[in-house]
Amino acid sequence: MYRYDEFDHTLVTERVHQFRDQVERRLSGELTEDQFKPLRLMNGLYLQLHAYMLRVAVPYGTLSSTQMRKLAYIARRYDKGYGHFTTRQNIQFNWPKLEETPDILAELAEVEMHAIQTSGNCIRNTTSDQFAGAAADEIEDPRVYCEIIRQWSTLHPEFTFLPRKFKIAVTGADHDRAAVRVHDIGLQMRRNEAGEVGFEVIVGGGLGRTPVIGQTIREFLPKQHLLSYLEAILRVYNQLGRRDNLYKARIKILVRSEGIENFARLVEEEWSHIKDSALQLPEDEITRIETYFAPPRYERLEDTVREFEVKRFEDRDFASWVRTNVTAHKEPGYAVATISLKPTGKPPGDASAWQMDAVADLAESYSFSEIRVTHEQNLVLPNVRKADLYALWQSLRDVELATPNAGLLSDMIACPGLDYCNLANARSIPVAQRISERFSDLERQHDIGSLKIKISGCINACGHHHVGHIGLLGVDKKGEEFYQITLGGSADENTAIGKIVGPAFSYDDVVDAVEKIVDTYLNIRSEDEEFSDTFRRVGLTPFKETLYAAH
Structure with a gap:
């Protein structure tokens, strides 16, 4: 760290x-x-x-x-x-x-924390894969480069007053857990044919009023050129980005107006002037930062842990939690544990002071004092011995943090909505609570399988509704709260923007509409087919017919 x-x-x-x-x-x-x-x-x-x-x-x-x-x-x-x-x-x-x-x-x-650049027209907090450094499938730990970007971008005099806010995400695995294609700049770590590690550079993604999937402008960028290339992109944006229209100020609009080929040409031209400047990252500087993210002192363990397997066999509730909330670790005998902040009927992403203290204690006892925050509004303990998982789960249950729903329907993203935000048109939190209560039966959720619902209270899309398998957007109709539904979105390596189903549903009817969508999926899916696969196969029509049959 x-x-x-x-x-x-x-x-x-x-x-x-x-x-x-x-x-x-x-x-x-x-x-x-x-x-x-x-x-x-x-x-x-x-x-x-x-x-x-x-x-x-x-x-x-x-x-x-x-x-x-x-x-x-x-x-x-x-x-x-x-x-x-x-x-x-x-x-x-x-x-x-x-x-x-x-x-x-x-x-x-x-405690070495701050609130600098968490708002305003600047480079915001650089995000990453919540399993970074522990994931069995990653090429390298992307947090090293997130930290380098943080140091470069904090109070950078040239980029303090950009045309609009700017967001960067970095992931180190082929499976994208950081939603890099819906960021202003997404960086995906890759190996080239020579086995060298660098970055695929993706530009112009974003949600909000105009949802856009980012496009690749460089298939492979060597590590030493990371900062100079980012600086070239930001310079082009700072020079040409629109400041006359708030709704057209994001880089995605500039990329669209210029065209991806011309935008890439402008970046490469700007980069040619600074490529070999002081912005070039020395190998020893990368190594220095890497030392801060050196793996903890893992014990030499067998990957098969008898007591863990016995407890999973004996305790059905524990087995259910392991099934959804425990992920493979790169080290034998260890696991990654997701702590769901989505208990039935509670506001998604909220944690009490009591629970935060408990998580701190558990991280200290079981995960080398390290905690992660996910972009899906959960917490993660990234380095837990398999032999400790049962004790961890019992402790989480004591503080109401053992909900076994990571990746399932009730593991929703929801913005604060009209309960807090003066930009919102409709409430998000009560809708999320009602949906989680409607689908509170965990056996039913397991039968449904992986299904991501994302809810935004307004077009700014803080709840990422555009990339939800089922997305809900709050809209105002003559002073009443309605919800437009989109289907088929995705934020992983198969990024897709959801398609609007049809007329919006009222606050009273929207949960019934979600249930009809789920029931339709269960009726038409092939064996072991997830929602995204079914939607790609059949499209909107069967869902639309079910939703509006009585209208």
Whole structure:
């Protein structure tokens, strides 16, 4: 795990002092809200529907037990006792008092955390695969390069005021768990024919008002050129991106208007001027950063662990949790454990201070004090001995965190929606809660299989509805909440934008509509066929006929 150097400490400490002064000036009336707005946004502080919201950065989704305990303390001391984990692998506190936000930032600085660049028209938190460093299928640990990008992009003077916010994701495996094709820049680690490791560079993806799948502009980029090539892309965007229209300011619009071939040509031309500059990454610098992500001291273990297999055979509930929430590890005798933050009837992505403290303790006991935040709003313990899984599961059950639904229907993504956000048209959280209650029978969910529902309260798509197998978009119809349904989306290596089924459904009817979609899928799927495969085979028609048969 990365540890701050003297530059990080100085930067974060100075920012806390600056923001404390800015808040005092706002509270005294010296600054108006309009004058204060850009200052607070630079520090991750939003003004939402009912209160301020503070978004805290969790770089590439990696936390220590110490940091998680601090987040629990902040939730308890400065908020209403919980935090909300987001699709950017960050955490949000929804009820901080303005006068206390500098104190929160000071608390965060004590454990090498901050809220810098979690908002505004800048490069946001770089995200990654939640299984990075532990996954059996990865080429290399992508967090090394996420950290290099973090250091390069933090307060970069040329990219502090971009045309619009900018998001980068990096994954190290062929199976994409970081949704790289729906980012402004996606980086997928590849091996070339010579066996060298580099990056496929994907540009122009994004969701929101205009959902677009990113396109590849370079099949293979050597590691040493990572920063210079990213800088070339950002320079082209900064020069040509539209600043006259908020809705056309993202790089995806620029790529579309220029055409992918011409955009790639512009990047390569810009890159030719800086390719061999000081931006070239020295091998020893890569090695230096790699040392921070050295694997923990794994024990030499057999991959087959008798006590684990016995418990899985004897305890049906434990076996159910293992089936969904435990993933293969690259080291024999170890496993990756996903902690679902989607218990039946609860807001997706929320964790109480009590639960965060418990996760910190469990990470310390069972996972080398390391925790991950997933872009699907769950937590992960990446390095658990198989022999410890049963004890871990029992402890998780004690704190209501043992829901065995990772990847199943109730493992939904949902934005805060109209309960919190002043941009939303409709509520997301109550719909997610009603769906999870409707499908609370876990045997039924296992029969349904892998099915991802994603819910957004408005067109900004914070809930990633465009890439849900079933996507729900909240819309306003004459002051009433309705939900447009899309089907067939995907955020993995087979990225697809969902297709709109037809007229939107009311708040009262939308859960019934979801159930009809699921029942239709179960009736027409082939043996062992997942929802995405069925949809690709049959298209919208059978689902549409079922949904609108009575209309």
